[in-house]
Amino acid sequence: MPALSRFIRYFMAVGRLGSIRRAADELSVSASAIDRQILNAEARLGVQLFERLPTGLRLTAAGEVMMAAGGRWQKQLVDTLSQIEDLRGLKRGHVDVAVIDALAKGYMPAALHAIQRSHPGITIGVHVLGNEQVRRAIAANDVDFGILFDPQSYQDLTVRAFVDVVLGIVAPPGHPLAGKASVRFSECDGQSVILPAAPLAVHQQVAVLEATSGVTLHRRVTSDNIQMIASLIQEGDSVGILTSLDVSTEVRAGTLAFARIEDKVLRPMTLALCTATARTPSYAAAMVLREIEAGFTRFAYSPPDA
Template sequence: MSIPFSRFSDYFMTVAKTGNLRKAADQLHISVSAVHRQIALAEEELDIALFERLPNGLKLTLAGEMLYSDVLRWQKEYKQTCMRFDEIQGLKRGAIELGLIAALSDGFVVDVLATLQSEFPWITLNILTDDSDVLINKIITNEIDVGLILDPVVSAQLDVMSFVEIPIGFVMCPDHPLAQHTHLTLSQTLDTRHIVPDQPLVIHDRVMAMYKKYHANPAQITLSNDIRLIQSMLKKNMGIALLSYLDVYSAVEKQELIFIPLEDKTIQPLTLALCSGSRRQLSRIAQLLIRTLTEQMEIKFNHALAGFK
Protein backbone atom coordinates (compact mmCIF):
# COMPACT_ATOMS: atom_id res chain seq x y z
CA MET A 1 0.00 0.00 0.00
CA SER A 2 1.36 3.41 -0.95
CA ILE A 3 -0.59 6.09 0.86
CA PRO A 4 1.01 9.49 1.49
CA PHE A 5 0.47 11.26 4.76
CA SER A 6 -1.03 14.34 3.08
CA ARG A 7 -2.10 15.64 -0.28
CA PHE A 8 0.97 17.87 -0.32
CA SER A 9 3.44 14.98 0.01
CA ASP A 10 1.82 13.26 -2.98
CA TYR A 11 2.00 16.45 -5.06
CA PHE A 12 5.51 17.26 -3.87
CA MET A 13 6.93 13.84 -4.78
CA THR A 14 5.34 13.91 -8.22
CA VAL A 15 6.69 17.41 -9.01
CA ALA A 16 10.15 16.40 -7.74
CA LYS A 17 10.17 13.35 -10.01
CA THR A 18 8.88 15.10 -13.12
CA GLY A 19 10.49 18.53 -12.59
CA ASN A 20 7.46 20.07 -14.26
CA LEU A 21 4.12 21.31 -12.95
CA ARG A 22 2.25 20.35 -16.14
CA LYS A 23 3.59 16.79 -16.18
CA ALA A 24 2.90 16.42 -12.46
CA ALA A 25 -0.68 17.66 -12.93
CA ASP A 26 -1.24 15.18 -15.77
CA GLN A 27 -0.01 12.27 -13.64
CA LEU A 28 -2.12 13.36 -10.70
CA HIS A 29 -5.17 14.04 -12.92
CA ILE A 30 -5.69 17.49 -11.46
CA SER A 31 -5.18 21.06 -12.63
CA VAL A 32 -1.78 22.78 -12.77
CA SER A 33 -3.08 25.51 -10.47
CA ALA A 34 -4.00 22.92 -7.78
CA VAL A 35 -0.46 21.52 -7.82
CA HIS A 36 1.08 25.00 -7.75
CA ARG A 37 -1.13 26.05 -4.85
CA GLN A 38 -0.12 23.06 -2.71
CA ILE A 39 3.59 23.66 -3.29
CA ALA A 40 3.30 27.42 -2.65
CA LEU A 41 1.30 26.90 0.57
CA ALA A 42 3.85 24.42 1.87
CA GLU A 43 6.79 26.73 1.12
CA GLU A 44 4.96 29.55 2.85
CA GLU A 45 4.21 27.46 5.94
CA LEU A 46 7.73 26.01 6.12
CA ASP A 47 9.22 29.41 5.33
CA ILE A 48 11.71 27.90 2.90
CA ALA A 49 11.89 27.31 -0.84
CA LEU A 50 11.61 23.69 -1.92
CA PHE A 51 12.13 24.22 -5.67
CA GLU A 52 14.21 26.48 -7.83
CA ARG A 53 12.04 28.00 -10.61
CA LEU A 54 14.03 27.55 -13.82
CA PRO A 55 13.08 28.46 -17.40
CA ASN A 56 12.77 24.77 -18.32
CA GLY A 57 11.11 23.52 -15.13
CA LEU A 58 11.62 23.05 -11.41
CA LYS A 59 14.66 21.76 -9.50
CA LEU A 60 14.82 20.73 -5.88
CA THR A 61 16.64 23.07 -3.53
CA LEU A 62 18.80 21.68 -0.73
CA ALA A 63 15.77 21.88 1.57
CA GLY A 64 13.67 20.18 -1.10
CA GLU A 65 16.18 17.32 -1.42
CA MET A 66 16.16 16.86 2.33
CA LEU A 67 12.36 16.73 2.34
CA TYR A 68 12.33 14.35 -0.64
CA SER A 69 14.64 11.96 1.21
CA ASP A 70 12.56 12.14 4.36
CA VAL A 71 9.27 11.52 2.51
CA LEU A 72 10.75 8.44 0.84
CA ARG A 73 11.78 7.16 4.26
CA TRP A 74 8.37 7.99 5.74
CA GLN A 75 6.58 6.15 2.95
CA LYS A 76 8.77 3.10 3.46
CA GLU A 77 8.13 3.14 7.19
CA TYR A 78 4.42 3.60 6.55
CA LYS A 79 4.39 0.43 4.45
CA GLN A 80 6.08 -1.39 7.30
CA THR A 81 3.46 -0.03 9.68
CA CYS A 82 0.71 -1.34 7.39
CA MET A 83 2.38 -4.74 7.42
CA ARG A 84 2.38 -4.69 11.22
CA PHE A 85 -1.32 -3.78 11.17
CA ASP A 86 -1.90 -6.78 8.92
CA GLU A 87 0.02 -8.96 11.35
CA ILE A 88 -2.35 -7.87 14.10
CA GLN A 89 -5.31 -8.69 11.88
CA GLY A 90 -3.73 -12.01 11.01
CA LEU A 91 -4.28 -11.68 7.26
CA LYS A 92 -0.80 -10.84 5.99
CA ARG A 93 1.51 -12.42 8.50
CA GLY A 94 1.39 -14.64 11.52
CA ALA A 95 0.54 -18.25 12.27
CA ILE A 96 -2.41 -20.50 12.91
CA GLU A 97 -2.07 -23.14 15.61
CA LEU A 98 -4.41 -25.99 14.68
CA GLY A 99 -5.00 -29.28 16.49
CA LEU A 100 -6.41 -32.35 14.71
CA ILE A 101 -7.31 -35.89 15.58
CA ALA A 102 -5.55 -38.48 13.41
CA ALA A 103 -8.74 -39.35 11.49
CA LEU A 104 -8.61 -35.90 9.89
CA SER A 105 -5.10 -36.17 8.49
CA ASP A 106 -6.65 -36.77 5.07
CA GLY A 107 -9.76 -35.29 3.52
CA PHE A 108 -11.67 -32.04 3.88
CA VAL A 109 -9.35 -30.40 6.45
CA VAL A 110 -6.37 -30.74 4.12
CA ASP A 111 -8.49 -29.28 1.30
CA VAL A 112 -9.42 -26.29 3.47
CA LEU A 113 -5.80 -25.72 4.50
CA ALA A 114 -4.63 -25.96 0.87
CA THR A 115 -7.15 -23.28 -0.17
CA LEU A 116 -6.18 -21.06 2.75
CA GLN A 117 -2.49 -21.39 1.95
CA SER A 118 -3.15 -20.59 -1.71
CA GLU A 119 -5.01 -17.38 -0.81
CA PHE A 120 -2.61 -16.37 1.99
CA PRO A 121 0.79 -17.88 1.10
CA TRP A 122 2.54 -15.95 3.88
CA ILE A 123 0.58 -17.71 6.62
CA THR A 124 2.48 -20.15 8.82
CA LEU A 125 0.45 -23.27 9.64
CA ASN A 126 1.43 -25.09 12.84
CA ILE A 127 -0.53 -28.35 12.89
CA LEU A 128 -0.58 -30.76 15.81
CA THR A 129 -2.07 -34.26 15.47
CA ASP A 130 -2.92 -36.02 18.72
CA ASP A 131 -5.67 -37.64 20.80
CA SER A 132 -8.71 -35.56 21.69
CA ASP A 133 -7.80 -35.41 25.39
CA VAL A 134 -4.36 -34.00 24.61
CA LEU A 135 -5.81 -31.46 22.19
CA ILE A 136 -8.44 -30.32 24.71
CA ASN A 137 -5.72 -29.57 27.27
CA LYS A 138 -3.74 -27.60 24.71
CA ILE A 139 -6.85 -25.61 23.71
CA ILE A 140 -7.66 -24.78 27.33
CA THR A 141 -4.08 -23.70 28.03
CA ASN A 142 -4.09 -21.56 24.85
CA GLU A 143 -1.27 -23.53 23.24
CA ILE A 144 -3.33 -23.86 20.06
CA ASP A 145 -5.92 -21.57 18.47
CA VAL A 146 -8.51 -24.14 17.52
CA GLY A 147 -8.90 -27.90 17.49
CA LEU A 148 -11.10 -30.52 15.82
CA ILE A 149 -11.81 -33.12 18.47
CA LEU A 150 -14.17 -35.98 19.26
CA ASP A 151 -16.73 -35.98 22.07
CA PRO A 152 -15.52 -32.89 23.95
CA VAL A 153 -16.36 -32.73 27.64
CA VAL A 154 -18.43 -29.69 28.60
CA SER A 155 -16.13 -27.11 30.17
CA ALA A 156 -16.32 -23.39 30.95
CA GLN A 157 -12.80 -23.11 29.51
CA LEU A 158 -13.80 -24.64 26.17
CA ASP A 159 -15.88 -22.95 23.48
CA VAL A 160 -17.56 -25.27 20.97
CA MET A 161 -17.72 -23.20 17.78
CA SER A 162 -19.59 -25.85 15.76
CA PHE A 163 -20.18 -29.59 15.74
CA VAL A 164 -21.62 -32.46 13.71
CA GLU A 165 -22.81 -35.87 14.79
CA ILE A 166 -20.95 -38.77 13.19
CA PRO A 167 -22.91 -42.05 12.87
CA ILE A 168 -21.49 -45.53 13.35
CA GLY A 169 -21.88 -48.20 10.71
CA PHE A 170 -20.57 -51.30 9.00
CA VAL A 171 -17.60 -50.72 6.72
CA MET A 172 -16.34 -53.12 4.08
CA CYS A 173 -14.77 -53.50 0.66
CA PRO A 174 -17.19 -53.03 -2.29
CA ASP A 175 -16.41 -56.67 -3.24
CA HIS A 176 -17.53 -58.06 0.11
CA PRO A 177 -20.67 -60.26 -0.09
CA LEU A 178 -22.49 -58.01 2.40
CA ALA A 179 -21.72 -54.83 0.46
CA GLN A 180 -24.90 -55.15 -1.60
CA HIS A 181 -27.10 -54.68 1.47
CA THR A 182 -28.63 -51.28 2.24
CA HIS A 183 -29.42 -52.34 5.83
CA LEU A 184 -27.58 -54.73 8.11
CA THR A 185 -28.04 -56.04 11.62
CA LEU A 186 -25.15 -57.21 13.76
CA SER A 187 -26.46 -60.78 13.71
CA GLN A 188 -26.21 -60.86 9.89
CA THR A 189 -22.47 -60.19 10.08
CA LEU A 190 -21.33 -62.68 12.70
CA ASP A 191 -20.23 -65.32 10.20
CA THR A 192 -17.65 -63.02 8.64
CA ARG A 193 -14.39 -61.78 10.15
CA HIS A 194 -14.70 -58.60 12.22
CA ILE A 195 -11.81 -56.16 12.33
CA VAL A 196 -12.32 -54.60 15.76
CA PRO A 197 -10.93 -51.14 16.68
CA ASP A 198 -8.96 -51.53 19.88
CA GLN A 199 -8.08 -49.03 22.62
CA PRO A 200 -7.23 -46.16 22.76
CA LEU A 201 -9.38 -45.45 19.67
CA VAL A 202 -12.48 -43.47 20.66
CA ILE A 203 -14.74 -45.75 18.63
CA HIS A 204 -13.60 -48.79 20.68
CA ASP A 205 -16.05 -48.22 23.56
CA ARG A 206 -19.02 -47.76 21.20
CA VAL A 207 -18.20 -50.98 19.33
CA MET A 208 -17.73 -53.05 22.48
CA ALA A 209 -21.03 -51.70 23.83
CA MET A 210 -22.71 -52.98 20.64
CA TYR A 211 -21.23 -56.47 21.00
CA LYS A 212 -22.23 -56.60 24.66
CA LYS A 213 -25.76 -55.35 24.05
CA TYR A 214 -26.51 -58.02 21.45
CA HIS A 215 -24.36 -60.75 23.02
CA ALA A 216 -22.51 -60.88 19.72
CA ASN A 217 -19.49 -63.11 19.25
CA PRO A 218 -18.09 -62.90 15.72
CA ALA A 219 -16.62 -66.17 14.49
CA GLN A 220 -13.30 -64.53 13.67
CA ILE A 221 -11.75 -61.32 15.02
CA THR A 222 -8.77 -59.14 14.14
CA LEU A 223 -7.85 -56.41 16.66
CA SER A 224 -6.06 -53.19 15.71
CA ASN A 225 -5.63 -49.79 17.32
CA ASP A 226 -4.57 -48.14 14.05
CA ILE A 227 -7.37 -46.72 11.88
CA ARG A 228 -5.18 -46.56 8.79
CA LEU A 229 -4.23 -50.22 9.15
CA ILE A 230 -7.91 -51.12 9.62
CA GLN A 231 -8.75 -49.22 6.44
CA SER A 232 -6.01 -51.04 4.54
CA MET A 233 -7.28 -54.43 5.71
CA LEU A 234 -10.85 -53.53 4.76
CA LYS A 235 -9.74 -52.47 1.29
CA LYS A 236 -8.05 -55.88 0.93
CA ASN A 237 -11.41 -57.50 1.77
CA MET A 238 -10.00 -59.05 4.96
CA GLY A 239 -13.26 -58.55 6.87
CA ILE A 240 -15.75 -55.90 7.97
CA ALA A 241 -15.62 -53.38 10.80
CA LEU A 242 -17.88 -51.26 12.94
CA LEU A 243 -16.49 -47.73 12.61
CA SER A 244 -17.61 -44.13 12.58
CA TYR A 245 -18.19 -42.45 9.25
CA LEU A 246 -15.41 -40.02 10.19
CA ASP A 247 -12.90 -42.90 10.18
CA VAL A 248 -13.57 -43.80 6.56
CA TYR A 249 -15.40 -40.95 4.81
CA SER A 250 -12.49 -40.13 2.51
CA ALA A 251 -12.24 -43.75 1.32
CA VAL A 252 -16.03 -43.93 0.94
CA GLU A 253 -16.00 -40.80 -1.24
CA LYS A 254 -13.37 -42.48 -3.43
CA GLN A 255 -15.59 -45.60 -3.57
CA GLU A 256 -12.80 -47.65 -2.02
CA LEU A 257 -15.04 -48.67 0.90
CA ILE A 258 -18.75 -49.07 1.59
CA PHE A 259 -20.42 -47.55 4.67
CA ILE A 260 -23.79 -48.89 5.86
CA PRO A 261 -25.14 -46.88 8.82
CA LEU A 262 -26.08 -48.82 11.92
CA GLU A 263 -29.80 -48.50 12.60
CA ASP A 264 -29.74 -48.48 16.37
CA LYS A 265 -30.78 -45.26 18.07
CA THR A 266 -29.61 -46.53 21.46
CA ILE A 267 -25.99 -46.28 20.30
CA GLN A 268 -24.88 -42.65 20.54
CA PRO A 269 -23.10 -41.19 17.51
CA LEU A 270 -19.72 -39.56 17.90
CA THR A 271 -19.54 -35.77 18.03
CA LEU A 272 -16.91 -33.99 15.96
CA ALA A 273 -16.48 -30.52 17.44
CA LEU A 274 -14.53 -27.45 16.40
CA CYS A 275 -13.32 -25.87 19.65
CA SER A 276 -11.24 -22.98 20.94
CA GLY A 277 -10.31 -21.70 24.38
CA SER A 278 -12.94 -19.50 26.00
CA ARG A 279 -10.33 -16.79 26.63
CA ARG A 280 -8.45 -17.14 23.35
CA GLN A 281 -8.25 -13.97 21.24
CA LEU A 282 -8.50 -15.32 17.69
CA SER A 283 -6.89 -13.53 14.76
CA ARG A 284 -8.95 -12.73 11.69
CA ILE A 285 -7.29 -15.51 9.72
CA ALA A 286 -8.09 -18.00 12.50
CA GLN A 287 -11.70 -16.84 12.42
CA LEU A 288 -11.73 -17.33 8.65
CA LEU A 289 -10.38 -20.85 9.12
CA ILE A 290 -13.14 -21.61 11.64
CA ARG A 291 -15.87 -20.39 9.27
CA THR A 292 -14.49 -22.42 6.38
CA LEU A 293 -14.05 -25.58 8.45
CA THR A 294 -17.61 -25.21 9.77
CA GLU A 295 -18.99 -24.95 6.24
CA GLN A 296 -17.04 -27.99 5.08
CA MET A 297 -18.08 -30.04 8.12
CA GLU A 298 -21.70 -29.37 7.19
CA ILE A 299 -21.10 -30.36 3.58
CA LYS A 300 -18.99 -33.46 4.27
CA PHE A 301 -21.11 -34.93 7.04
CA ASN A 302 -24.62 -33.53 7.45
CA HIS A 303 -25.28 -33.30 3.71
CA ALA A 304 -23.53 -36.54 2.83
CA LEU A 305 -25.19 -38.53 5.59
CA ALA A 306 -28.62 -37.33 4.49
CA GLY A 307 -28.12 -39.55 1.48
CA PHE A 308 -27.93 -42.64 3.72
CA LYS A 309 -31.39 -42.05 5.16
Protein backbone atom coordinates in the same frame (compact mmCIF):
# COMPACT_ATOMS: atom_id res chain seq x y z
CA MET B 1 10.68 -7.12 27.35
CA PRO B 2 13.97 -8.16 25.64
CA ALA B 3 15.53 -9.24 28.98
CA LEU B 4 12.43 -11.22 29.94
CA SER B 5 12.29 -12.74 26.47
CA ARG B 6 15.93 -13.83 26.74
CA PHE B 7 15.44 -15.41 30.16
CA ILE B 8 12.31 -17.29 29.02
CA ARG B 9 14.11 -18.65 25.96
CA TYR B 10 17.06 -19.79 28.04
CA PHE B 11 14.94 -21.19 30.86
CA MET B 12 12.57 -23.10 28.54
CA ALA B 13 15.47 -24.65 26.66
CA VAL B 14 17.15 -25.83 29.88
CA GLY B 15 13.85 -27.12 31.26
CA ARG B 16 13.18 -29.07 28.09
CA LEU B 17 16.70 -30.45 27.63
CA GLY B 18 17.71 -30.86 31.28
CA SER B 19 21.17 -29.42 30.62
CA ILE B 20 22.68 -25.94 30.38
CA ARG B 21 25.32 -27.20 27.97
CA ARG B 22 22.79 -28.75 25.58
CA ALA B 23 20.64 -25.60 25.79
CA ALA B 24 23.70 -23.47 24.98
CA ASP B 25 24.49 -25.60 21.93
CA GLU B 26 20.88 -25.40 20.70
CA LEU B 27 20.62 -21.62 21.21
CA SER B 28 24.18 -20.85 20.04
CA VAL B 29 25.00 -18.87 23.19
CA SER B 30 27.53 -19.43 25.96
CA ALA B 31 26.66 -21.74 28.83
CA SER B 32 27.78 -19.07 31.29
CA ALA B 33 25.23 -16.59 29.88
CA ILE B 34 22.41 -19.08 30.40
CA ASP B 35 23.62 -20.01 33.88
CA ARG B 36 23.84 -16.33 34.84
CA GLN B 37 20.27 -15.64 33.68
CA ILE B 38 18.90 -18.58 35.69
CA LEU B 39 20.89 -17.74 38.83
CA ASN B 40 19.75 -14.10 38.67
CA ALA B 41 16.12 -15.19 38.31
CA GLU B 42 16.39 -17.61 41.25
CA ALA B 43 17.92 -14.87 43.37
CA ARG B 44 15.12 -12.42 42.54
CA LEU B 45 12.38 -15.01 43.08
CA GLY B 46 13.93 -16.43 46.25
CA VAL B 47 13.37 -20.02 45.10
CA GLN B 48 15.31 -22.59 43.11
CA LEU B 49 13.95 -23.32 39.65
CA PHE B 50 16.19 -26.35 39.10
CA GLU B 51 17.65 -29.16 41.15
CA ARG B 52 21.35 -29.52 40.31
CA LEU B 53 21.97 -33.26 39.88
CA PRO B 54 25.07 -35.18 38.73
CA THR B 55 23.17 -36.14 35.56
CA GLY B 56 21.90 -32.64 34.79
CA LEU B 57 19.20 -30.21 35.88
CA ARG B 58 15.66 -31.12 36.92
CA LEU B 59 12.78 -28.70 37.37
CA THR B 60 11.62 -28.03 40.92
CA ALA B 61 7.95 -27.43 41.72
CA ALA B 62 8.56 -23.71 41.22
CA GLY B 63 10.34 -24.51 37.96
CA GLU B 64 7.33 -26.51 36.74
CA VAL B 65 5.12 -23.48 37.42
CA MET B 66 7.55 -21.22 35.55
CA MET B 67 7.74 -23.70 32.66
CA ALA B 68 3.96 -23.69 32.23
CA ALA B 69 3.85 -19.89 32.48
CA GLY B 70 6.66 -19.60 29.96
CA GLY B 71 4.75 -21.72 27.46
CA ARG B 72 1.69 -19.52 27.85
CA TRP B 73 3.80 -16.37 27.57
CA GLN B 74 5.45 -17.53 24.35
CA LYS B 75 2.07 -18.37 22.81
CA GLN B 76 0.63 -15.02 23.88
CA LEU B 77 3.64 -13.22 22.43
CA VAL B 78 3.09 -14.90 19.07
CA ASP B 79 -0.59 -13.87 19.18
CA THR B 80 0.35 -10.29 20.12
CA LEU B 81 2.85 -9.99 17.29
CA SER B 82 0.24 -11.39 14.92
CA GLN B 83 -2.27 -8.75 16.04
CA ILE B 84 0.32 -5.99 15.54
CA GLU B 85 0.96 -7.26 12.03
CA ASP B 86 -2.81 -7.22 11.43
CA LEU B 87 -2.83 -3.52 12.30
CA ARG B 88 -0.05 -2.98 9.78
CA GLY B 89 -2.08 -4.85 7.16
CA LEU B 90 0.50 -7.62 6.73
CA LYS B 91 -2.01 -10.46 7.18
CA ARG B 92 0.61 -12.83 8.57
CA GLY B 93 0.72 -15.23 11.47
CA HIS B 94 1.01 -18.83 12.55
CA VAL B 95 -1.92 -21.07 13.43
CA ASP B 96 -1.69 -24.39 15.31
CA VAL B 97 -4.51 -26.87 14.79
CA ALA B 98 -5.17 -30.20 16.55
CA VAL B 99 -7.32 -32.82 14.81
CA ILE B 100 -8.24 -36.44 15.31
CA ASP B 101 -6.83 -39.16 13.08
CA ALA B 102 -9.94 -39.38 10.87
CA LEU B 103 -9.33 -35.85 9.57
CA ALA B 104 -5.83 -36.53 8.27
CA LYS B 105 -7.28 -37.05 4.79
CA GLY B 106 -10.12 -35.72 2.67
CA TYR B 107 -11.68 -32.31 3.23
CA MET B 108 -9.39 -31.07 6.03
CA PRO B 109 -6.08 -31.23 4.09
CA ALA B 110 -7.82 -29.79 1.03
CA ALA B 111 -9.25 -26.89 3.06
CA LEU B 112 -5.89 -26.08 4.67
CA HIS B 113 -4.20 -26.20 1.29
CA ALA B 114 -6.79 -23.77 -0.11
CA ILE B 115 -6.23 -21.43 2.86
CA GLN B 116 -2.49 -21.40 2.27
CA ARG B 117 -2.98 -20.61 -1.41
CA SER B 118 -5.25 -17.65 -0.66
CA HIS B 119 -3.29 -16.45 2.42
CA PRO B 120 0.40 -17.25 1.79
CA GLY B 121 1.49 -15.14 4.77
CA ILE B 122 -0.16 -17.54 7.22
CA THR B 123 1.64 -20.71 8.25
CA ILE B 124 -0.22 -23.65 9.76
CA GLY B 125 0.93 -26.40 12.12
CA VAL B 126 -1.30 -29.48 12.14
CA HIS B 127 -1.13 -31.90 15.09
CA VAL B 128 -2.86 -35.28 14.66
CA LEU B 129 -3.72 -36.52 18.15
CA GLY B 130 -6.06 -38.79 20.06
CA ASN B 131 -9.48 -37.39 20.96
CA GLU B 132 -8.61 -36.62 24.60
CA GLN B 133 -5.25 -35.18 23.57
CA VAL B 134 -7.01 -32.77 21.20
CA ARG B 135 -9.25 -31.59 24.04
CA ARG B 136 -6.28 -31.05 26.33
CA ALA B 137 -4.30 -29.19 23.67
CA ILE B 138 -7.19 -26.75 23.10
CA ALA B 139 -7.85 -26.20 26.82
CA ALA B 140 -4.14 -25.65 27.54
CA ASN B 141 -3.83 -23.10 24.69
CA ASP B 142 -1.23 -25.30 22.99
CA VAL B 143 -3.22 -24.90 19.76
CA ASP B 144 -5.50 -22.19 18.38
CA PHE B 145 -8.39 -24.58 17.76
CA GLY B 146 -9.14 -28.25 17.33
CA ILE B 147 -11.65 -30.74 15.99
CA LEU B 148 -12.72 -33.68 18.14
CA PHE B 149 -15.60 -35.98 19.06
CA ASP B 150 -18.23 -35.28 21.75
CA PRO B 151 -16.83 -32.18 23.52
CA GLN B 152 -20.11 -30.91 25.01
CA SER B 153 -19.29 -31.89 28.60
CA TYR B 154 -16.15 -29.76 28.75
CA GLN B 155 -16.66 -26.26 30.16
CA ASP B 156 -13.25 -25.02 29.03
CA LEU B 157 -14.14 -25.43 25.35
CA THR B 158 -16.37 -23.32 23.10
CA VAL B 159 -18.04 -25.19 20.23
CA ARG B 160 -17.90 -23.13 17.02
CA ALA B 161 -19.53 -25.68 14.70
CA PHE B 162 -20.65 -29.29 14.90
CA VAL B 163 -22.06 -32.15 12.82
CA ASP B 164 -23.23 -35.68 13.56
CA VAL B 165 -21.37 -38.72 12.28
CA VAL B 166 -22.55 -42.31 12.72
CA LEU B 167 -21.09 -45.72 13.41
CA GLY B 168 -21.23 -48.38 10.73
CA ILE B 169 -19.91 -51.53 9.14
CA VAL B 170 -17.17 -50.97 6.60
CA ALA B 171 -16.75 -53.67 3.96
CA PRO B 172 -14.83 -54.18 0.72
CA PRO B 173 -16.82 -54.05 -2.53
CA GLY B 174 -18.43 -57.40 -3.28
CA HIS B 175 -18.87 -58.38 0.38
CA PRO B 176 -22.45 -59.47 1.28
CA LEU B 177 -22.80 -56.49 3.64
CA ALA B 178 -21.46 -54.00 1.10
CA GLY B 179 -24.78 -53.40 -0.66
CA LYS B 180 -26.75 -52.47 2.47
CA ALA B 181 -27.59 -48.95 3.64
CA SER B 182 -27.97 -50.07 7.27
CA VAL B 183 -27.32 -53.19 9.33
CA ARG B 184 -27.88 -54.57 12.79
CA PHE B 185 -24.85 -55.09 14.98
CA SER B 186 -25.80 -58.77 15.26
CA GLU B 187 -25.00 -59.16 11.55
CA CYS B 188 -21.33 -58.94 12.51
CA ASP B 189 -21.67 -62.16 14.50
CA GLY B 190 -19.53 -64.80 12.80
CA GLN B 191 -17.77 -62.27 10.60
CA SER B 192 -14.03 -61.73 10.64
CA VAL B 193 -13.73 -58.18 11.97
CA ILE B 194 -10.99 -55.56 12.06
CA LEU B 195 -11.62 -53.29 15.02
CA PRO B 196 -10.42 -49.96 16.37
CA ALA B 197 -8.35 -50.06 19.56
CA ALA B 198 -7.96 -47.44 22.30
CA PRO B 199 -7.52 -44.50 22.27
CA LEU B 200 -9.72 -44.19 19.15
CA ALA B 201 -13.15 -42.84 20.15
CA VAL B 202 -14.94 -45.64 18.27
CA HIS B 203 -13.34 -48.27 20.51
CA GLN B 204 -15.66 -47.44 23.41
CA GLN B 205 -18.80 -47.55 21.25
CA VAL B 206 -17.90 -51.03 20.02
CA ALA B 207 -17.44 -52.15 23.63
CA VAL B 208 -20.92 -50.83 24.49
CA LEU B 209 -22.48 -52.68 21.54
CA GLU B 210 -20.84 -55.96 22.54
CA ALA B 211 -21.93 -55.57 26.16
CA THR B 212 -25.56 -54.76 25.35
CA SER B 213 -26.07 -57.20 22.47
CA GLY B 214 -24.32 -60.23 23.88
CA VAL B 215 -22.40 -60.56 20.60
CA THR B 216 -18.65 -61.14 20.95
CA LEU B 217 -16.90 -60.21 17.75
CA HIS B 218 -14.23 -62.34 16.12
CA ARG B 219 -11.29 -59.94 16.22
CA ARG B 220 -8.99 -60.66 13.32
CA VAL B 221 -6.94 -57.50 13.80
CA THR B 222 -7.12 -54.46 16.09
CA SER B 223 -5.39 -51.16 15.44
CA ASP B 224 -5.27 -47.66 16.88
CA ASN B 225 -4.78 -46.17 13.39
CA ILE B 226 -7.80 -45.53 11.16
CA GLN B 227 -5.85 -45.57 7.91
CA MET B 228 -4.41 -48.97 8.81
CA ILE B 229 -7.89 -50.35 9.54
CA ALA B 230 -9.27 -49.03 6.25
CA SER B 231 -6.32 -50.43 4.30
CA LEU B 232 -6.65 -53.87 5.91
CA ILE B 233 -10.35 -53.98 4.99
CA GLN B 234 -9.56 -53.02 1.40
CA GLU B 235 -6.86 -55.67 1.11
CA GLY B 236 -8.88 -58.62 2.48
CA ASP B 237 -12.32 -60.11 3.03
CA SER B 238 -12.89 -58.86 6.58
CA VAL B 239 -15.25 -56.10 7.66
CA GLY B 240 -14.54 -53.30 10.10
CA ILE B 241 -16.40 -50.93 12.39
CA LEU B 242 -15.67 -47.23 11.98
CA THR B 243 -17.53 -43.94 11.68
CA SER B 244 -18.86 -42.47 8.47
CA LEU B 245 -16.17 -39.80 8.77
CA ASP B 246 -13.32 -42.31 8.91
CA VAL B 247 -13.92 -43.75 5.44
CA SER B 248 -15.76 -40.95 3.63
CA THR B 249 -12.94 -40.60 1.09
CA GLU B 250 -12.88 -44.34 0.32
CA VAL B 251 -16.67 -44.59 0.12
CA ARG B 252 -16.81 -41.72 -2.38
CA ALA B 253 -14.08 -43.41 -4.43
CA GLY B 254 -15.95 -46.73 -4.36
CA THR B 255 -13.08 -48.65 -2.74
CA LEU B 256 -15.05 -49.32 0.45
CA ALA B 257 -18.73 -49.54 1.37
CA PHE B 258 -20.34 -48.16 4.54
CA ALA B 259 -23.58 -49.37 6.18
CA ARG B 260 -24.91 -47.54 9.22
CA ILE B 261 -25.40 -49.67 12.36
CA GLU B 262 -29.00 -49.33 13.54
CA ASP B 263 -29.17 -50.02 17.27
CA LYS B 264 -31.20 -48.35 19.99
CA VAL B 265 -28.18 -47.99 22.31
CA LEU B 266 -26.25 -45.99 19.74
CA ARG B 267 -26.44 -42.26 19.30
CA PRO B 268 -24.64 -40.21 16.65
CA MET B 269 -21.18 -39.00 17.60
CA THR B 270 -20.79 -35.22 17.58
CA LEU B 271 -17.79 -33.90 15.69
CA ALA B 272 -17.05 -30.37 16.86
CA LEU B 273 -14.82 -27.47 15.94
CA CYS B 274 -13.68 -25.97 19.25
CA THR B 275 -11.65 -23.14 20.71
CA ALA B 276 -10.59 -22.46 24.30
CA THR B 277 -13.30 -20.54 26.13
CA ALA B 278 -10.83 -18.20 27.81
CA ARG B 279 -8.94 -17.25 24.65
CA THR B 280 -9.66 -14.80 21.83
CA PRO B 281 -8.32 -16.09 18.49
CA SER B 282 -5.67 -14.05 16.68
CA TYR B 283 -6.44 -12.61 13.25
CA ALA B 284 -4.76 -15.56 11.53
CA ALA B 285 -6.57 -18.12 13.70
CA ALA B 286 -9.92 -16.37 13.23
CA MET B 287 -9.46 -16.39 9.47
CA VAL B 288 -8.63 -20.10 9.35
CA LEU B 289 -11.52 -20.81 11.73
CA ARG B 290 -13.97 -19.04 9.42
CA GLU B 291 -12.80 -21.03 6.42
CA ILE B 292 -13.06 -24.39 8.24
CA GLU B 293 -16.40 -23.47 9.82
CA ALA B 294 -17.88 -22.52 6.44
CA GLY B 295 -17.28 -26.01 5.09
CA PHE B 296 -17.86 -27.97 8.29
CA THR B 297 -21.04 -29.63 7.05
CA ARG B 298 -18.88 -31.65 4.67
CA PHE B 299 -17.96 -33.84 7.63
CA ALA B 300 -21.60 -34.79 8.28
CA TYR B 301 -23.01 -38.22 7.46
CA SER B 302 -25.13 -38.35 4.29
CA PRO B 303 -27.25 -41.50 3.79
CA PRO B 304 -26.92 -43.10 0.35
CA ASP B 305 -30.37 -41.91 -0.73
CA ALA B 306 -29.80 -38.32 0.51
